Amino acid sequence: MTPQLLIFYVLAALAVIGALSLILQKHPIHSALSLIVVMVALAGLYLLMGAEFVAAVQIIVYGGAIMVLFVFVIMLLNAGVEEHTNFSKLAGYLGVPLGLALTAFIAAAIARSTETVQAAPPTLSAQTTQSISHMIFKQFVYPFELTSFLILVAIMGAIVLAQREK
Amino acid sequence: MVPTNYYVILSAILFGLGVIAFLFKRNIISIFMSIELMLNAVNLAFVAFSQSHGNLDGQIFVLFVIIVAAAEAAVGLGIIILIARNRRSLNVERVDLLKL
Numbered sequence: 001m002t003p004q005l006l007i008f009y010v011l012a013a014l015a016v017i018g019a020l021s022l023i024l025q026k027h028p029i030h031s032a033l034s035l036i037v038v039m040v041a042l043a044g045l046y047l048l049m050g051a052e053f054v055a056a057v058q059i060i061v062y063g064g065a066i067m068v069l070f071v072f073v074i075m076l077l078n079a080g081v082e083e084h085t086n087f088s089k090l091a092g093y094l095g096v097p098l099g100l101a102l103t104a105f106i107a108a109a110i111a112r113s114t115e116t117v118q119a120a121p122p123t124l125s126a127q128t129t130q131s132i133s134h135m136i137f138k139q140f141v142y143p144f145e146l147t148s149f150l151i152l153v154a155i156m157g158a159i160v161l162a163q164r165e166k
Numbered sequence: 167m168v169p170t171n172y173y174v175i176l177s178a179i180l181f182g183l184g185v186i187a188f189l190f191k192r193n194i195i196s197i198f199m200s201i202e203l204m205l206n207a208v209n210l211a212f213v214a215f216s217q218s219h220g221n222l223d224g225q226i227f228v229l230f231v232i233i234v235a236a237a238e239a240a241v242g243l244g245i246i247i248l249i250a251r252n253r254r255s256l257n258v259e260r261v262d263l264l265k266l
Binding site: 002004005008012015016019020022023028031032035038039042045046048049050051053054057058061062065066069070073074076077079091092094095096098099100102103106107110111128131132135136140143147150151153154155157158159160161162 | 171172173176178180181184185187189190191193195196199200202203206209210213214216217222223225226228229232233235236237238239241243244247250256
């Protein structure tokens with residue numbers, strides 16, 4: 001077993017345990033902390049794949065900004081333990097088998113695909129961040145500018161939604 | 167090196183767990199977090215294929231997904247604050263104005 005495979009198994013186990021914990025925890029704040037574990041494990045996997053820039057953005061934007069926003073809202077609303085009704089029991093009985101079936105279908109489709117894609121890495125790892133910046137500001141400059149507009153709209157929408165009406 | 171299949175299967179498992187959490191959770195904030203989990207699973211598949219094909223387009227797409235997720239989180243949490251203020255509850259079953 002190569003060291004890379006070992007690191008992969010550790011990080012993958014961490015991510016799956018975090019996702020299971022997200023489901024099983026009853027309190028939203030515990031779910032949010034489990035989600036942070038998943039995101040940091042995924043950032044480690046990105047590093048393992050030689051995608052440093054995506055790993056950094058994952059930790060800064062997802063683990064930092066978005067999850068802080070979540071935790072902030074959970075604490076602001078003082079969200080408690082979620083209550084369970086008859087309907088949520090039904091959702092559990094139907095939802096868990098159906099979700100497992102969906103996972104099995106996707107995994108079966110992947111396993112069945114004969115093309116076992118082998119990693120062809122070291123060409124990528126050297127100057128990934130530089131190449132990404134070249135692509136964003138040349139080839140993808142128009143979608144990039146559109147996303148700045150999207151974020152502006154999102155900021156205005158959030159302010160309009162959250163302000164108290166007079 | 168780790169084969170790409172492993173990453174894609176991990177991505178499928180995380181996506182399935184996200185779907186289960188989406189169906190199973192009753193708290194509106196937890197449901198929102200399971201959507202983020204599904205987006206993360208898809209990002210993992212994007213980066214894995216980007217690495218195996220030696221093409222950076224997938225990583226660019228991941229950056230766009232992260233930007234859209236940030237915008238979505240801002241607007242969605244604004245809506246959640248509004249629901250909590252008007253309904254005094256975060257249970258999705260109590261948010262049934264559109265139900266016949």
